[in-house]
């Protein structure tokens with residue numbers, strides 16, 4: 193958590209500070225409100241959320257009169273938090289069921305950070321004393337499997353792989369079988385993210401899921417989205433949402449953008465909670481998403 197606050201502060205607080213300055217102005221005229229809305233939209237918060245926040249702030253400021261910086265900050269904090277569904281279950285389900293490991297499928301477009309997130313998650317679990325098996329089900333690129341093997345070696349998790357071009361579902365099946373044999377707590381399957389055709393993707397991910405379910409249940413389907421890709425990321429997310437039942441989002445590369453508002457938009461549009469955030473390329477640069485810490489960081 194401390195890391196989340198520290199890392200985000202650098203990239204996100206410029207947006208928050210801009211908003212606070214605008215709101216603290218003595219003359220909140222039409223232009224000022226428009227500028228506030230633009231600032232929110234520029235931070236990728238989404239048009240709907242931006243206009244809701246502005247409407248609500250306007251009403252509250254009008255009723256209560258112009259206020260001091262602390263009060264303005266409290267108002268803005270409440271409005272931003274209201275846009276992030278705090279009731280959502282943000283637990284990443286990693287607990288085994290009796291003699292069956294929990295199974296997490298990691299899905300998303302290539303380059304978003306799937307393999308890195310898989311490695312970081314394994315690292316966090318192993319660090320907590322759990323045993324983890326990784327499955328390299330992106331069999332289309334030899335490099336993907338090698339990259340996962342590097343992560344496995346680094347974090348102390350065995351990696352199940354097959355030669356390039358093998359059936360991804362068979363890798364997933366073998367990884368879960370290995371997890372059961374080893375009495376592992378969690379199996380994490382890194383899948384291929386080729387958005388070639390929607391049917392192709394659906395067939396591939398659907399088959400991986402069906403095959404895994406012959407052995408154990410799938411507890412999480414984590415969709416990895418790159419925070420720097422804005423609307424494009426949202427489009428990808430919609431496609432994945434149509435082909436698999438996404439249970440949570442891992443939003444990566446938040447360290448590389450000042451547009452943290454994408455968190456709000458992603459949740460609103462997809463109705464799926466952001467569970468994890470990626471804050472760098474290193475093994476420990478993954479944190480659970482906490483809305484309050486996030487909003488406080490923006491407004492720090």
Ligand code: GDP
Pocket residue numbers: 300301302303304305306307308309339385444445446447448469470471472473477
């Ligand atoms: P995949 O193709 O979806 O498996 O993506 P990779 O895991 O190979 O990641 C693509 C690139 O993004 C790599 O260079 C990663 O180091 C980088 N990356 C992944 N997550 C993060 C993150 O949270 N922050 C930053 N700055 N880079 C990241």
